[in-house]
Amino acid sequence: MFSITPTIEVKKPEKQYTGLSRRARIVRKLSLVVPLTVMVLMVIMAIFADLSWIGLPDVGLSPKAPNDGVARDKLLPPAFMEGGKSEYLLGTDRLGRDVLSRIIHGARVSLSVSLLVIAITAAIGTALGVIAGYMGGNTDGFIMRVVDVALSFPGLVLAMLLAVSIGPGYWTVVFALSILGWAGYARLVRGEALRLRDSDFVAQARVNGASSMRIMMKHIFPNVLNSLIVIMTLSVGMMILAESALSFLGIGITAPQASWGSMVSDGRTDLDRAWWISAFPGICIGLVVLSGNFLGDWIRDKLDPRLRQQ
């Protein structure tokens, strides 16, 4: 009798894995800690800018009321510069409004717009993506054609159309960014669903007599969740950029409400003598978007390394 023992050849890795160098480890840790801190600060700023949501508009982080200017304090430089007053840490604009307070209040707009839009677009995109990927055929063909168009249609033009018909404002921005934003999610989720459709556990469910609806909800959806979370995190930055661009152009959040984009735009008229009005909100946008992207990358590496772009 022969007994066939399978021989498993254990290959030694060519290079012994020694782990990351000390410096690389520190860099890696910093690339999580720094963006996380920025994001947490941003959320705190957004929530506690003032407590108007429990009826206390005068209490909060923002040192001054964001829309009340003091005429004699207009165009004051930041406190650390010559001529600055310590009560206006980042200076004032041409109406004598405190730049720091407006930045703190602007965080609320940027964050809430992007979270709202991400929630709406992810929900629609996931539903359509799962249906397209699982159903296939003409349904898939049709949805994906619409996705192609939505992905290459300039959201800005749509935002302008909406601004003309319903007027610029908070909800116009949310609406304009949502109308096209779902397409990216639909495309990603459809790809995942297509892959899952042929997997054994879906076949098993089908054999057991599960309805298409049930399979999509209970078997496909939970398996696309990881990729979904990654893309959602990565789009926080994108949405903040989009909102600020619309507000900058004047078709987003409009005066007197503070938003980072419109603050940069406001500062243009006094650029030669008061650079701080435009500079600080822009730095905030850059910092937050950068942090959002880094956090997204980190979550992707944890949840779904397959998605990693080289």
Place this chain on the structure above:
Amino acid sequence: MTRFIIIRILQAFVAVLGIAVIVFFLIRAAGDPLDLIKNPNMTQEQFEAVKTRLGLDKSYAEQFWIYLTDLARGDLGDSILKEKPVSEMIAQSLPNTLKITVPAFVIAMILAFFLGIMAATRRDTFWDQGVKFIAVLGQALPGFWVAIMAILVFCVYWGVLPVPNPTKQSLAHYVLPVGTIIFFTLPGMMRLVRSSMLDVLDTEYIKLARIKGLPERMVIWKHALRNALITPLTTIGMLIPTLVLGAVITEQIFNWPGMGRMILESTFAKDFAVVQSITILTAILVLVVNLLVDISYAYVDPQIRYQRT
């Protein structure tokens, strides 16, 4: 192949029609366009005259039919504010936009192409890190802010560049606007070329080309390049939104009298006739570009030709 193209053209046609319908009803659903035109300085007679001129006194069904037939004849209607054909306004402002977007697009594509390939072939070196750094910053900093800071630094503090003026012929006036649009389009494309090139360099046929002793120059420029360019080429359609955003923002910042400013001004003035026709023109542009990309893709990759008809 012909069948594929015909089907695609028909689909695109239906899509334009669909978008035209949506735009028509969106403008009217949100409120009577007449409310937008109305202003307190107008006498009742003037108001009626405008109403008749724009055909807004007719029923919705009639208006819709006129709108569609005009569109089919290529007539984009008249601006309410300027009282002249939208096509005339476009003819005036489009050249100014093209003067900055075309050079910016060409330069950005060439740069993306060379920097992307350089980063991929010299992976993890100083050059690669540099390219990654530009890409990360470029995707995080808002373009409008960068442009304003550029004015501050180059025009106000250092005074090395003039504040851009489209009527001047000197090249220096073009540096900042063109640079801004490049800032919008370069990072994404560069990243894509890099990752696409890395994917291709990892394939079996590149390994074979190397094993058989081809010089590295040949491997990259002859074997890898063509395949590495397929993915970036197919995403050119998705550059339209970035390009439009870049152009509108640039024209707004530098007071450049192009299409972007024209649409933006029409938006603020609630000139819905202009915004409506621009939306439909954009839709046509998007569909044509996608069609061309699809067709060229089908030429490059035979699998697509038979599969997706």
